[in-house]
Amino acid sequence: MNLLGASQFLSFSLKVTAGILLLTGWKKYRRKSLLFWSFFFLTSSLSIVSEFLNINWGVPIFQAVGVSFLAGGVVTLFDEEALGFPVRALRIVALSLPFLVSAYVVVYSMVSPISRPMYLSYGITGIFYTFAGIFLWGIRKFYPRSGTLLSAVITAHGIHKMDYPFLRPVEWFAPIGFTLGAILNVLEVFAFFDIIFSERFKNLRKTEKPEVIREGVFIVSPEKFKAYANALSNFPVLAFSRKSELPEKWEVHLLTMIDHPGNIRPTQLHKIIERARGYLREAYLENVTGVVIVDGLEYLLMYNDFRSVLKFLATLSDYMAFYRGMLLLILDERSLEKRQVKILKQVLNIGET
Secondary structure, three states: OOOOOOOOOOHHHHHHEEEEEHHHHHHHHHHHHHHHHHHHHHHHHHHHHHHHOOOHHHHHHHHHHHHHHHHHHHHHHHHHHOOOOOOOHHHHHHHHHHHHHHHHHHHHHHHOOOOHHHHHHHHHHHHHHHHHHHHHHHHHHHOHHHHHHHHHHHHHHHHHOOOOOHHOOOOOOOOHHHHHHHHHHHHHHHHHHHHOHHHHHOOOOOOOOOEEEOOOEEEOOOOOOOOOOOHHHHHHHHHEEOOOOOOOOOEEEEEEOOOOOOEEEOOOHHHHHHHHHHHHHHHHHOOOOHHHHHHHHHHHHHHHHHHHHHHHHHHHHHHHHHHEEEEEEEEEEEHOOHHHHHHHHHOOEEEEO
């Protein structure tokens, strides 16, 4: 087997193996980003088969479908981590993508030694691949090492795919190009799994259960909350709060109108529910009592009427009952009307703290 064939076989094996492992991970954790990325690897492997079998139409088609699944997984990860869509990156795409695609086509038609439309479509896929890597830069807050590595590798791989239309017809470069692609595939798979096997992605750490943890919904005054924070400081709590000075091991999402990775706007109650549901499910599968803290009900009531907030809390309460979790509502009861406090306790079946 020559160098070209060996590189293709290595890339194919890596992609199929990664796709199957990610599919297995999706069955366990039910994170849709894993499902999209599984399809990304499996579909991309079919482009290698098409290249090997000289099925010309298969290379660009499977590359295009693959990068669609890659981008879908990136957007889904942003949603799962409640990061919000990076508006700045979207603006850059809107302003530059049409020009870059057009310029790429023009340069190819002028410079390419052999004009092959099939090769050109492969290169255009590389442009979208590159932008997917740029978007991934936004996850570095929660995945500092693995997120940075994955963003860099995907971006580099996209740039490498963009040279395909120009250099694929060059016989002496083809083995080098495929070898470089195989190396990037190895790094790509490593970076994906570095994220997936991280404690953050799996949501939970194996820790001893603090005595203060009980199943149900509880109202805690701001004064008592300090004691709870100390008792739960080493437990993987999921907190939605106006405060950033909370235990380091907690997953904290700030409730604010300021857009930033991890922040949640007070009007985005659905994002709190979705993140809490995913966290509680993982806790339940690990046989751990998940603890969710909502600190800032008064702030939420500034932007939503009481009925909307009550519905939101009732949904959270239902998930607590289903997944046997604990919900702590940090609230000074004097900030609400007595009638509202009474309704709140009745609807949520508030326990005694």
